[in-house]
Amino acid sequence: xxxxxxxxxxxxxxxxxxxxxxxxxxxxxxxxxxxxxxxxxxxxxxxxxxxxxxxxxxxxxxxxxxxxxxxxxxxxxxxxxxxxxxxxxxxxxxxxxxxxxxxxxxxxxxxxxxxxxxxxxxxxxxxxxxxxxxxxxxxxxxxxxxxxxxxxxxxxxxxxxxxxxxxxxxxxxxxxxxxxxxxxxxxxxxxxxxxxxxxxxxxxxxxxxxxxxxxxxxxxxxxxxxxxxxxxxxxxxxxxxxxxxxxxxxxxxxxxxxxxxxxxxxxxxxxxxxxxxxxxxxxxxxxxxxxxxxxxxxxxxxxxxxxxxxxxxxxxxxxxxxxxxxxxxxxxxxxxxxxxxxxxxxxxxxxxxxxxxxxxxxxxxxxxxxxxxxxxxxxxxxxxxxxxxxxxxxxxxxxxxxxxxxxxxxxxxxxxxxxxxxxxxxxxxxxxxxxxxxxxxxxxxxxxxxxxxxxxxxxxxxxxxxxxxxxxxxxxxxxxxx
Numbered sequence: 001x002x003x004x005x006x007x008x009x010x011x012x013x014x015x016x017x018x019x020x021x022x023x024x025x026x027x028x029x030x031x032x033x034x035x036x037x038x039x040x041x042x043x044x045x046x047x048x049x050x051x052x053x054x055x056x057x058x059x060x061x062x063x064x065x066x067x068x069x070x071x072x073x074x075x076x077x078x079x080x081x082x083x084x085x086x087x088x089x090x091x092x093x094x095x096x097x098x099x100x101x102x103x104x105x106x107x108x109x110x111x112x113x114x115x116x117x118x119x120x121x122x123x124x125x126x127x128x129x130x131x132x133x134x135x136x137x138x139x140x141x142x143x144x145x146x147x148x149x150x151x152x153x154x155x156x157x158x159x160x161x162x163x164x165x166x167x168x169x170x171x172x173x174x175x176x177x178x179x180x181x182x183x184x185x186x187x188x189x190x191x192x193x194x195x196x197x198x199x200x201x202x203x204x205x206x207x208x209x210x211x212x213x214x215x216x217x218x219x220x221x222x223x224x225x226x227x228x229x230x231x232x233x234x235x236x237x238x239x240x241x242x243x244x245x246x247x248x249x250x251x252x253x254x255x256x257x258x259x260x261x262x263x264x265x266x267x268x269x270x271x272x273x274x275x276x277x278x279x280x281x282x283x284x285x286x287x288x289x290x291x292x293x294x295x296x297x298x299x300x301x302x303x304x305x306x307x308x309x310x311x312x313x314x315x316x317x318x319x320x321x322x323x324x325x326x327x328x329x330x331x332x333x334x335x336x337x338x339x340x341x342x343x344x345x346x347x348x349x350x351x352x353x354x355x356x357x358x359x360x361x362x363x364x365x366x367x368x369x370x371x372x373x374x375x376x377x378x379x380x381x382x383x384x385x386x387x388x389x390x391x392x393x394x395x396x397x398x399x400x401x402x403x404x405x406x407x408x409x410x411x412x413x414x415x416x417x418x419x420x421x422x423x424x425x426x427x428x429x430x431x432x433x434x435x436x437x438x439x440x441x442x443x444x445x446x447x448x449x450x451x452x453x454x455x456x457x458x459x460x461x462x463x464x465x466x467x468x469x470x471x472x473x474x475x476x477x478x479x480x481x482x
Contacts, residue, residue: 029068030225032058033083034093035076037166040191040249041094042071053249057111058092060241061232077142077442080104081451083219090225094185096144096212105217106226111233112246112256115186115208116145119193121174122203126181129154129207135180136160138170138433142446145183148210162353162433167192175201176342178351183209187250233257274444278453281440282460288354288426288436292361293419299362300369301404307374318370325367331428334360338432357429365422372414376407409479416472420465437461 034042034054042052050071062069074082079095082088083105096114097107118137120126126135134157139146141163149155162179164170167189170182186208193199218225234257236242243253307318325333337360341348350356408415427438435443437457444453 028066029070030062030090031070031072031088032090032092033072033074033079033088034091035166036073037168038094038185038188039195041188053245054092054094056245056248057233057236057242060236060245061229064232064235065228076140077446079142079217079446081445083217086219089218089222090229091217094188095215095217096185097215098144098147098212100147101217104220106220106222108216108218108226108230108233110213110215110256110258111242112187112214112254114212114214116148116183116210116212117186117189117208118181118183118205119171119174119189119202120181120205121177122201124180124203127205129205129209132181133157134159136162136178138162138164138173138179138182140167140170140184141165141439142443143185144212145185145209148212149183152209163435164433165431171198171202172339176339177349178342181205187254191249274453277440277444278437278456278460281435281437284354284429284434285423285426285437286464288357288361288429288434289423291358292365292422292426295358295362296365296369296422297415299366301373303366303370304373304377307370308377322367322370325364326371330360330364330425331431333364334428334431353432353434354429357432357434361422361425361429365418368418369415372411372418373407375414376411379406379410405479412472412476412479416469419468419472423464423468424461 034050036042036044036050038052040052041054042050045051050073055071058069058071072088074088076093079091080101083091091105094114095101097110101107118129118132126132132154137149137158137160139149139161146163149161155161162173164173167182167184170179170184171192173179174182186204189204193202193204216226216229218229233242237255237257242255246253246255303318307315309315334357338353338356342350426436429436430439437460441453441457445451
């Protein structure tokens with residue numbers, strides 16, 4: 001018995017020691033969140049490795065601290081949420097100081113400064129910020145540039161402000177003349193334009209909209225990690241490592257280590273009505289859903305009938321169309337319609353984002369509806385079709401009174417599933433700058449670091465899809481489907 005007690009105690013001691021070792025080891029790992037589309041701060045090289053100025057700076061800083069750093073790509077629009085929920089330990093990727101971020105995150109001292117500048121297409125006739133009056137402007141969603149732009153006094157003078165996922169998409173907008181200018185970090189913009197030989201296509205306006213401080217963010221209350229990062233930065237600045245990294249990426253030393261202050265253009269205190277913001281996003285979602293369903297449903301019915309004809313060329317073309325739509329992602333199709341077609345056909349200039357989104361959705365869902373209805377047509381007994389011929393029933397009567405009712409009975413559950421999918425897929429239109437329900441919720445969460453907007457959006461989607469299911473159940477009962 002005594003030996004058993006000693007054995008158990010020994011085991012508990014070893015287990016506790018092992019757990020402590022593992023915990024200590026885990027504490028040596030720091031997860032840094034970043035957007036991998038921000039050269040030269042942080043981006044993917046040709047080998048798929050994450051590299052950049054901030055990457056090198058973070059590695060050397062944590063090397064001083066004796067910690068291993070792991071770089072985790074994140075959705076930049078949800079960076080505050082990633083940090084507050086503990087999924088990452090720090091944000092280090094060209095993050096600008098703003099009073100709003102200082103409330104939601106713990107920010108370090110400034111390690112470099114940067115300007116927010118406008119980029120226009122060369123030969124556009126725009127040479128100063130004043131020339132942008134009543135022009136369209138594009139900016140990366142969730143960036144400090146978006147905050148600076150919307151809070152600036154001149155924002156009311158713009159014809160329209162569009163937000164997209166990254167700077168590359170914004171530059172494509174300018175290149176294709178879908179927008180007049182884009183706002184971006186000067187450091188990032190100059191590096192990207194030089195790296196891709198685009199300096200002959202774009203021009204950076206000399207007057208900056210604002211000057212900002214780059215900082216590192218940690219979770220509120222984590223003073224220990226903040227102090228450690230500042231200590232590590234001060235050490236690599238002292239020993240010259242930071243200067244060497246700066247010269248490697250920028251050709252000069254632009255390190256500036258001081259307390260972060262207010263950005264040069266004072267941000268106005270705006271109490272956005274988040275309910276109005278969500279309602280606006282909901283209206284866009286419902287509008288897109290309604291228009292797409294109204295057009296894609298009948299197109300699917302017509303193509304299903306045409307597909308069953310014995311005219312081989314037409315059947316082949318419909319099959320090719322369906323195969324393309326079903327074999328490629330809807331998001332890629334939206335990108336192709338918006339960016340690809342204008343490049344392939346320069347004379348084709350459709351600038352209405354909502355219209356392009358509608359066309360993409362209709363083409364995609366019409367293909368799926370076509371296959372659903374084709375299966376429904378095959379379920380109609382051939383003997384009935386023969387009877388229609390024998391009885392010489394008019395084709396229109398046969399189609400609307402005999403064939404379609406039976407086809408819809410069989411197809412109804414599948415049509416219901418596709419309709420529900422359409423509601424959820426409307427969120428993809430954010431990729432071309434349309435702010436729908438989910439994007440509105442993400443924007444609110446990003447600004448407040450509070451997930452309430454996600455919960456509200458969850459409830460709205462659930463309510464819409466539940467209503468659709470109930471409507472289809474009612475139709476099934478009317479058709480005596482059971």
